[in-house]
Every structure is written in C-alpha cells, then in structure tokens.
Amino acid sequence: MESQRNILLIGLLFVSFLLWQQWQVDNAPQPVAHTHTSVAPSTVAxxxxxxxxxxxxxxxxxxxxxxxxxxxxxxxxxxxxxxxxxxxxxxxxxxxxxxxxxxxxxxxxxxxxxxxxxxxxxxxxxxxxxxxxxxxxxxxxxxxxxxxxxxxxxxxxxxxxxxxxxxxxxxxxxxxxxxxxxxxxxxxxxxxxxxxxxxxxxxxxxxxxxxxxxxxxxxxxxxxxxxxxxxxxxxxxxxxxxxxxxxxxxxxxxxxxxxxxxxxxxxxxxxxxxxxxxxxxxxxxxxxxxxxxxxxxxxxxxxxxxxxxxxxxxxxxxxxxxxxxxxxxxYGFLWWLAVPIYKLLMFFQSLVTNWGIAIILITLTVRGALYPLTKAQYTSMAKMRNLQPKLAEMKERLGDDRQKMGQAMMELYKKEKVNPMGGCLPILLQMPIFIALYWVLLESVELRHAPFMLWITDLSVQDPYYVMPILMGISMFVMQKMQPMAPTMDPMQVKMMQWMPVIFTVFFLWFPAGLVLYWLVGNLVAITQQKIIYAGLEKKGLK
Known part of the structure; x- marks a missing residue:
C-alpha cells in the first residue's frame, strides 16, 4: 500500500515539476533588468x-x-x-x-x-x-x-x-x-x-x-x-x-x-x-x-x-x-547533482561506447547505491502490513477519538520498531536523481542522434514506435500486482493506483527514449530487488 502511494507521489511530483517548468517559460513574470550603476573606468568607452x-x-x-x-x-x-x-x-x-x-x-x-x-x-x-x-x-x-x-x-x-x-x-x-x-x-x-x-x-x-x-x-x-x-x-x-x-x-x-x-x-x-x-x-x-x-x-x-x-x-x-x-x-537548480551524473555517464560511455548501455549502467549504479534504503523501505512496508489487523482493532475500539488513536498508533509503532515514514525516503532520494538525469539527457548534445540498438536510433527523442513506454507501463503494472492493495484503502485511491501504469505510459510516450530506458530498467531492477527482499522477509516470518 505504501509503495503504491509512493509511486503516485513521485508521478504527481514529476508531472507538477514539468508543468511548473512550462509555466515558467510561457507565463512567469520576466525579471526586471537593472542597469549597472558603478562608474566605468576610463579604459571603458x-x-x-x-x-x-x-x-x-x-x-x-x-x-x-x-x-x-x-x-x-x-x-x-x-x-x-x-x-x-x-x-x-x-x-x-x-x-x-x-x-x-x-x-x-x-x-x-x-x-x-x-x-x-x-x-x-x-x-x-x-x-x-x-x-x-x-x-x-x-x-x-x-x-x-x-x-x-x-x-x-x-x-x-x-x-x-x-x-x-x-x-x-x-x-x-x-x-x-x-x-x-x-x-x-x-x-x-x-x-x-x-x-x-x-x-x-x-x-x-x-x-x-x-x-x-x-x-x-x-x-x-x-x-x-x-x-x-x-x-x-x-x-x-x-x-x-x-x-x-x-x-x-x-x-x-x-x-x-x-x-x-x-x-x-x-x-x-x-x-x-x-x-x-x-x-x-x-x-x-x-x-x-x-x-x-x-x-x-x-x-x-x-x-x-x-x-x-x-x-x-x-x-x-x-x-x-x-x-x-x-x-x-x-541543468537547472539541480546542477550540483546533474554534473556528477553527467561525468559518470561520460565515464560509462567511454567504457562501453554505447549511450544506451551507459544509461543502463547509470541506472544499475543508482539502484545499487539505494538498495539499503530500498530494503529498509520494503521491510517497513511489510511490518506496516502485519500491523494492519492491530490497527483495525484499535480503530474499532477507540472509534473517532483521533487524539487517543494517534497516541495509540505511535506507541504501537514504537513497540514494534516500525517507522511509518520508512517507505518514503528512497522515493524522496530518487526524485531529485531522476530530475537531474532528465536534464542531463535533455541538455547533453552527446546524446543527439546517439543510437542504442534495434529501432532506437536516437536516445534524445521519443521512441518512434512507443515500444519502451508500453514496456515501462507493463513493468509498473507488474510492480503493482506484487504489492496488493490494503482492504482498508480508500476506493478512490485504489482506482487511482490501478490507473497509474496507464497514466505514466501516456506521459512517457513523449519522453526522450533515453529517459524511458532509465525508468524501464529501474522498474525491472526494482522488481528483482522486491523478489529478493520479499523472499528474505518471508524467511523472517514477515509476509
């Protein structure tokens, strides 16, 4: 449940970022230029x-x-x-x-x-x-x-x-x-x-x-x-x-x-x-x-x-x-993050001489670096799911008394050593990395007309046959099925989650192929990581 909410959060944040960028281009008030007031030296005419x-x-x-x-x-x-x-x-x-x-x-x-x-x-x-x-x-x-x-x-x-x-x-x-x-x-x-x-x-x-x-x-x-x-x-x-x-x-x-x-x-x-x-x-x-x-x-x-x-x-x-x-x-306001990503991308390209494979290596590097946090995220989600029966019983016992409910929940989280925000940190870290990589792929002239393989002959423009966006949507659907919705989840939120793979697929139809490749490979890595982490959690008795 928490993972699905995180997917919704990152999607809304990124779309909001793009809308804000376009509003800045089209409608934002232009800065007023101020004439330099210092007196020029005599050497300047x-x-x-x-x-x-x-x-x-x-x-x-x-x-x-x-x-x-x-x-x-x-x-x-x-x-x-x-x-x-x-x-x-x-x-x-x-x-x-x-x-x-x-x-x-x-x-x-x-x-x-x-x-x-x-x-x-x-x-x-x-x-x-x-x-x-x-x-x-x-x-x-x-x-x-x-x-x-x-x-x-x-x-x-x-x-x-x-x-x-x-x-x-x-x-x-x-x-x-x-x-x-x-x-x-x-x-x-x-x-x-x-x-x-x-x-x-x-x-x-x-x-x-x-x-x-x-x-x-x-x-x-x-x-x-x-x-x-x-x-x-x-x-x-x-x-x-x-x-x-x-x-x-x-x-x-x-x-x-x-x-x-x-x-x-x-x-x-x-x-x-x-x-x-x-x-x-x-x-x-x-x-x-x-x-x-x-x-x-x-x-x-x-x-x-x-x-x-x-x-x-x-x-x-x-x-x-x-x-x-x-x-x-x-690279915009995340230039400090985009510059090392660009240098790392250039390093991988110098090794493999294929920009698509370099993007895949960047994805594996980012996902690998975030694996400890990802594991903590899924562990926290598993513990939260195991607490659902206790939370449901607590809600039935305390009714609409929000203050007592809040205090009881915090005591339960403390007793069970569960961080209810533990599932959000990896998403919050991935979002700026994703935006920075987006600008790297958008601004780097090296990727103009850069081929990957098969029909992807230019990673700086959209997939001409929309194959990768569709595969990306399928990978999101698989991730969704691996994490069933909680019975107590709001029906409207459930519908939004079910439509998220479709919504993302539509948006990604127009994204540069290099960025879709990053997201697709990231999803595949995430599915693999989920399988490994879930298997380890089940051995510990956490479903």
Whole structure:
C-alpha cells in the first residue's frame, strides 16, 4: 500500500515539476533588468555606445549565396564572411547533421526568409571604421576560398582595409583543427600623424523567435550573458524587449542559445567590457560586448582581439574558452547533482561506447547505491502490513477519538520498531536523481542522434514506435500486482493506483527514449530487488 502511494507521489511530483517548468517559460513574470550603476573606468568607452550598429540597421544586401562572400572550411566548421564589415553570416557544423543519418550539416548562423542570425564585430570609437556614423568598412581579401589542409592545425584568414588617412586595418580570423572557436584579431597600423582612438565590439544579431519548447521538452532559445558578479544568466527575448542590458564587467561573455547549440562572443578576461543588448522594431535582437578603449600613437601598432564560439554545447570545449561558458549547458537548480551524473555517464560511455548501455549502467549504479534504503523501505512496508489487523482493532475500539488513536498508533509503532515514514525516503532520494538525469539527457548534445540498438536510433527523442513506454507501463503494472492493495484503502485511491501504469505510459510516450530506458530498467531492477527482499522477509516470518 505504501509503495503504491509512493509511486503516485513521485508521478504527481514529476508531472507538477514539468508543468511548473512550462509555466515558467510561457507565463512567469520576466525579471526586471537593472542597469549597472558603478562608474566605468576610463579604459571603458561608454561615450560611443551609440556607435555600435544597432538591430535597427538595414539587413545586409549580401546573402549567404553571394559570390562575394569568403568561405572558410575546417574539419568541423564551414563559415562565410561578408567583406562588408567582416561579419560571420553563415556557419555549418560539419560534424553535426541536420537530420539523423542525413548528409546535410546542421546550420547555426544563417540569413533566410525564416531566420536572421549573424555574428558581427567591428571597431567603433572616435576613429572607428564600423560605427553607425561612418558606416561599415569594406575589407579586401586575397582569396574567396580558404581550406584547412590535412597537414595544418591552424588556418589564418586575413582581411585588410586601408582608410583615407592611410591607416591599415587587418582583421584576422584564425580557426583551429578540432575546435569550434574563431579567434578575431584587429591589427591597427597607425601610419598617420594623428593619435587614433578605437574600441572593439562584437555582437550577435538574431531574429526574435518564440520558444519551441513543450512540457516534456522545456528547451530554451534566447540570449545569455556572464559578468564578474553573475557567472551565468539567461536574458530572454522578452527581457531584451523590456530593457536593454548595459553592464560593466571585467571579462564576461554574451551568447545566443538554442537546444544543444550556442554562439558566443568572449572578450579578453582581463579587459573592462560592457555587456549590452538592443532590439529593433522589425524583430531583431542584439546581444554583445563593447571592449576597452585604446589610444594608438602615430607610428605605432595595436592589436585588439576577442573569441567567437559557434558550435555544440560541448562542456569541455566551452570550458577551455571561459570558466563559466560551460554553464550554457543548463541543468537547472539541480546542477550540483546533474554534473556528477553527467561525468559518470561520460565515464560509462567511454567504457562501453554505447549511450544506451551507459544509461543502463547509470541506472544499475543508482539502484545499487539505494538498495539499503530500498530494503529498509520494503521491510517497513511489510511490518506496516502485519500491523494492519492491530490497527483495525484499535480503530474499532477507540472509534473517532483521533487524539487517543494517534497516541495509540505511535506507541504501537514504537513497540514494534516500525517507522511509518520508512517507505518514503528512497522515493524522496530518487526524485531529485531522476530530475537531474532528465536534464542531463535533455541538455547533453552527446546524446543527439546517439543510437542504442534495434529501432532506437536516437536516445534524445521519443521512441518512434512507443515500444519502451508500453514496456515501462507493463513493468509498473507488474510492480503493482506484487504489492496488493490494503482492504482498508480508500476506493478512490485504489482506482487511482490501478490507473497509474496507464497514466505514466501516456506521459512517457513523449519522453526522450533515453529517459524511458532509465525508468524501464529501474522498474525491472526494482522488481528483482522486491523478489529478493520479499523472499528474505518471508524467511523472517514477515509476509
């Protein structure tokens, strides 16, 4: 009886958690953004913040199919650079396919009728060449095609611009074998007789899109940023519409997120930067940074730089760029539990090279660790069942006197050494583990298109034939039959218990196959454990 109530409890808790998550996405009041009030050092130029080409700027005339674009290809990336401003207007992730078993790569940055998503960078300030006042610089390149050769680990793509005063600006893109980050350097050779004052900026422009999440897949699409005070904070499109960001910080980063993938500008961690955002009336959102203001004396050179990441939410790669950028893999409030689960999952995967088997091993590990508590749970349930006749006699003798009934029950529990709450602890421990694993399976890009066996070719999406959810429902039904309802149980509660396997099966039809696998294997382990524990209890005279 207690076990059935626990199953009902965990089901209601988890469904309530999912409903709360979706309500947060759709209806929760958005946090009010507060402008940073500290005075920025002189090395940060706030006076020229309006110089950054805003989201209101007209869309570039150059499209991703234009012959004028510069195409750069490495082992992992294909990007296209617009010579007007040197913006990255297209990125294809060659190691990640758009569809399972497909040939087309996943495209992150692009300009189409449906979405506008580009990474822009430039120089602003008094002598900037990319400001809203001066317009964008048009760079020259010696080639329209750059490819990382088999014997190369680094690929440099130099773009040059010579201003009217003779100053030479070289914008260097550096890409690396096995990496998704692009290093962007501005080298300014001041051959003029005047001192120059410039400031680098980088921003990501994105069409404002509605969230595509659902109750079972509450994924996030929008912006995020990091400052010295706040290591990671989401800043949704609604937040951006309400209030423009303007935060002074040492280091920091600005990013656009979607399920499994991220693009981010990461300025130098020792520079004072401004993290900003803006929104256009036409439905474009910007988030980015303005870097430190540099004075460049006549006859001298200065290099300004930042890193741009465009790729999957790979925690190891993200951590190499910034110690907080890996937080874009958002495990929610149970991150402290999800991180070790993720590491354990990765460890098992390194041993068996099959994500489904790794999930099974995680399940066995969790169930094995909780076995002492599970045994205590079933022992407590058996003792409670054996006390039912005494409790029924007590209720008949004491009638409706709740105070005396409560005192008598506590004395009986103490005498028989029974903890009436003993059956709840394993469930309460399993619930956060289940939610943490849910977020690990939902957020880990490693599981995207990861096969298991037979018809399960992608553990990150639902079972296409609903076989595992049905098997999971059958396993719940078997567990239910192994624990008969008490005669004194409320009839309405009995009906709810009888329908629980059906209700769970319906919910799990849309869950990621990896999560259903975890639950199914967990049920099978629980059935086995019950058999073993019950056999031991019967030897002790406890039915």
């Amino acid at each position: 706030d006076a020229h913040s309006s110089d950054v080409p805003s989201a209101d700027s007209a869309l570039p005339e150059v499209t991703t199919n234009s012959k004028e674009l510069i195409t750069v290809t490495t082992d992992l990336l294909e990007i296209k650079i617009d010579p007007m401003g040197g913006d990255i207007v297209y990125s294809a992730l060659l190691a990640h396919k758009l569809e399972e078993n497909g040939d087309d790569p996943f495209i992150l940055l692009e300009q189409t009728n449906d979405i506008y998503y580009v990474a822009q960078s430039g120089l602003i300030g008094r002598d900037g060449i990319d400001s809203s006042r001066s317009g964008r610089a048009h760079f020259d390149s010696t080639s329209r095609e750059y490819t990382l050769a088999a014997d190369q680990d680094t690929l440099n793509v130099p773009l040059t611009y010579v201003a009217a005063n003779g100053v030479t600006y070289t914008k260097m893109f550096t890409l690396y074998r096995g990496k998704y980050n692009v290093n962007v350097d501005y080298n300014i050779n001041n051959t003029s007789s005047e001192q120059l004052q410039v400031q680098m900026y980088g921003q990501i422009k994105h069409s404002i899109k509605k969230s595509e999440s659902s109750m079972m897949m509450p994924t996030y699409r929008g912006a995020a940023f990091s400052t010295a005070d706040t290591r990671y904070e989401k800043y949704s499109f609604d937040d951006m519409v309400d209030t423009n960001l303007d935060k002074s910080t040492l280091g920091g980063w600005a990013a656009m997120l979607q399920h499994y993938f991220v693009s981010a500008w990461v300025p130098p961690e020792n520079d004072k930067n401004i993290i900003f955002s803006s929104v256009s009336a036409g439905g474009l959102a910007n988030i980015g940074f303005r870097g430190a203001l540099y004075d460049i004396a006549p006859g001298s050179e200065q290099t300004l730089n930042a890193q741009f990441y465009v790729g999957p939410k790979d925690q190891e790669s993200l951590s190499e760029i910034s110690d907080s950028l890996n937080l874009v893999v958002d």
